Amino acid sequence: MQDSDLAALVLTVKLASLTTVLLLIIGTPIAWWLARSRSRLKSVIGAIVTLPLVLPPAVIGFYLLVLLGPEGPGGRLTQALGLGLLPFTFAGLVVASVIYSMPFVVQPLQQAFAAIGAQPMEAAATLRASPLDAFFTVALPLAKPGFITAAVLGFAHTVGEFGVVLMMGGNIPGKTQVLSMAIYNHVEALEYAEAHWLAGGMLVFSFAVLLILNSRGWNR
Amino acid sequence: MTVQARFKLSHPGFCLDVNLELPGQGVTALFGPSGCGKTSLLRCMAGLNRSPSGRFSVNGEIWQDGDFFLPVHRRALGYVFQEANLFAHLTIRRNLDYGQSRIAATARRVEFDRAVELLGIGHLLERQPAGLSGGERQRVAIARALLTSPRLLLMDEPLAALDLARKQEFMPYLERLHHELDIPVIYVTHAPDEVARLADHIVVMKEGRALAAGPLTETLARVDLPIRLGEDAGVVLDAVVAEREEQWHLARVEFVGGSLWVRDGGQPIGAKVRVRILARDVSIALAPVSGTSIQNCLSAVVGEMADDSHPALSLLRLTIGPSPLLARLTRRSAVGLGLAPGKAVWAQIKAVALIG
Numbered sequence: 001m002q003d004s005d006l007a008a009l010v011l012t013v014k015l016a017s018l019t020t021v022l023l024l025i026i027g028t029p030i031a032w033w034l035a036r037s038r039s040r041l042k043s044v045i046g047a048i049v050t051l052p053l054v055l056p057p058a059v060i061g062f063y064l065l066v067l068l069g070p071e072g073p074g075g076r077l078t079q080a081l082g083l084g085l086l087p088f089t090f091a092g093l094v095v096a097s098v099i100y101s102m103p104f105v106v107q108p109l110q111q112a113f114a115a116i117g118a119q120p121m122e123a124a125a126t127l128r129a130s131p132l133d134a135f136f137t138v139a140l141p142l143a144k145p146g147f148i149t150a151a152v153l154g155f156a157h158t159v160g161e162f163g164v165v166l167m168m169g170g171n172i173p174g175k176t177q178v179l180s181m182a183i184y185n186h187v188e189a190l191e192y193a194e195a196h197w198l199a200g201g202m203l204v205f206s207f208a209v210l211l212i213l214n215s216r217g218w219n220r
Numbered sequence: 221m222t223v224q225a226r227f228k229l230s231h232p233g234f235c236l237d238v239n240l241e242l243p244g245q246g247v248t249a250l251f252g253p254s255g256c257g258k259t260s261l262l263r264c265m266a267g268l269n270r271s272p273s274g275r276f277s278v279n280g281e282i283w284q285d286g287d288f289f290l291p292v293h294r295r296a297l298g299y300v301f302q303e304a305n306l307f308a309h310l311t312i313r314r315n316l317d318y319g320q321s322r323i324a325a326t327a328r329r330v331e332f333d334r335a336v337e338l339l340g341i342g343h344l345l346e347r348q349p350a351g352l353s354g355g356e357r358q359r360v361a362i363a364r365a366l367l368t369s370p371r372l373l374l375m376d377e378p379l380a381a382l383d384l385a386r387k388q389e390f391m392p393y394l395e396r397l398h399h400e401l402d403i404p405v406i407y408v409t410h411a412p413d414e415v416a417r418l419a420d421h422i423v424v425m426k427e428g429r430a431l432a433a434g435p436l437t438e439t440l441a442r443v444d445l446p447i448r449l450g451e452d453a454g455v456v457l458d459a460v461v462a463e464r465e466e467q468w469h470l471a472r473v474e475f476v477g478g479s480l481w482v483r484d485g486g487q488p489i490g491a492k493v494r495v496r497i498l499a500r501d502v503s504i505a506l507a508p509v510s511g512t513s514i515q516n517c518l519s520a521v522v523g524e525m526a527d528d529s530h531p532a533l534s535l536l537r538l539t540i541g542p543s544p545l546l547a548r549l550t551r552r553s554a555v556g557l558g559l560a561p562g563k564a565v566w567a568q569i570k571a572v573a574l575i576g
Contacts, residue, residue, distance in 0.1 A: 119301065119303070119305050120305065120307060120308075122268055122292075122299075122301075122305075123299075123301065123305040123306075123307070124293075124307075124318070125268070125291075125292040125293045126266060126268075126292060126293075126297060126298065126299035126319075126365070127293075127318050127319030127322060127364065127365075127368060128293050128294075128319055128322035128323055128368055129293055129318070129322060130291075130293050131293075133293075133322075134293075137318075138307060138309075141309040142307075142308065142309055144309075
């Protein structure tokens with residue numbers, strides 16, 4: 001394995017881990033709200049969160065570039081905050097990945113929260129638990145299988161992304177080049193042996209993830 | 221010592237409009253058919269449903285009044301749901317701890333061991349809710365609610381999910397609660413036998429309104445508004461076992477004003493029981509009758525009379541001392557016997573059901 005491949009692997013794992021953690025933190029309240037709210041905004045927010053599932057990654061990448069570029073409102077904000085510009089940086093990759101993988105985390109969580117229903121939360125309230133207390137002591141533990149599914153899917157989906165990170169990151173070795181881009185570069189250079197190592201590894205990883213998820217499903 | 225409840229709710233196809241003053245002790249049954257609003261009323265009391273401009277207070281403590289609304293988790297109540305609603309991720313012991321650990325140690329008036337013993341769940345403590353039968357789960361749910369030392373216990377058809385055998389098994393636990401703990405209970409049910417056995421007071425609900433409310437015996441003996449607990453009008457009297465004749469398998473139970481021979485239910489002398497007497501099982505005579513198979517013949521005074529469901533029949537309220545009784549007879553016999561309020565008669569009671 002070449003040094004650049006190793007760097008891409010480390011970067012990918014780092015990106016996927018950070019993205020998963022951020023998504024669990026951001027996605028939990030969104031999923032909770034979507035599962036419990038009766039607001040009319042619910043279908044709008046739900047559609048926005050699901051959008052990355054159906055949009056071509058290039059479209060998301062393009063708009064993120066425009067939004068976060070020097071002339072975009074997001075870019076102006078990050079510059080004003082002294083963060084500089086996000087495109088073609090690791091931070092930019094994280095932002096793009098969080099948006100791109102959002103539905104894969106929010107949907108399992110939303111389903112898990114919806115499956116719990118209102119009843120256990122009502123029981124907790126009659127047992128003197130404040131809403132926040134009940135959320136942490138009843139809803140979270142009951143939704144644990146949903147959290148595992150969400151984390152695994154969020155991680156795996158981030159590992160596999162290509163279009164968005166290519167547009168946003170720019171394929172800079174050691175800085176924004178992730179595994180999928182490394183494979184692409186090897187194929188372009190006709191280095192099929194190297195491509196096989198990485199691509200085969202990804203195949204095995206993805207299969208293992210689905211195998212684990214499925215067998216958990218059967219055990220439940 | 222009262223529970224005051226005034227709630228108004230309206231949804232398409234449903235409205236709730238009640239203004240009740242309930243006793244701050246004993247068991248009050250909210251009785252009525254499905255969809256009459258009794259569960260909604262209970263949920264309003266708990267604060268699980270919010271009735272705008274409602275008012276609710278428990279023995280002087282205001283939980284809701286106008287804009288003031290105490291959130292559910294700050295109300296000193298216990299709530300037993302139709303389905304036990306135990307936390308699936310916690311053992312029985314930790315389910316029980318959940319509520320108890322959330323109240324101040326100084327506010328605890330029900331001991332853990334006492335609640336466990338009262339509901340007979342000691343052998344279940346280390347198990348998971350999923351492994352329990354419906355009746356066991358419901359007993360745990362009641363113990364869990366009691367352990368928050370509630371000032372008001374709300375129960376929403378706690379036996380509805382149980383089959384008949386489980387129900388019979390379960391009833392004695394509810395009766396023990398009733399006799400041994402001094403917590404007012406509001407008990408939602410559509411089952412006449414549960415009312416007859418457990419309730420001290422009754423609120424009869426119909427289409428979101430309270431049709432009648434009052435002490436059980438008095439309310440059931442109203443002739444202007446015969447409340448049918450099940451198939452027929454009748455009264456329920458509190459009594460005590462006074463004597464047992466083992467040879468005949470009979471027991472004599474005393475109520476305020478008289479006594480009755482009933483089939484021996486195995487209760488020891490001194491036990492508190494209830495008897496239920498249906499209006500159709502009571503007939504009237506002007507003098508004590510001899511040469512009859514009827515065991516119970518009591519001196520009574522005629523009270524109000526009212527028309528019954530069929531024009532041939534009338535419903536008569538009698539009193540035996542302070543205790544009321546209902547009798548059904550044809551209007552012809554009522555006229556023929558010259559029955560009028562204040563007249564002394566003999567009530568022949570053909571059948572008495574011993575409950576509890």
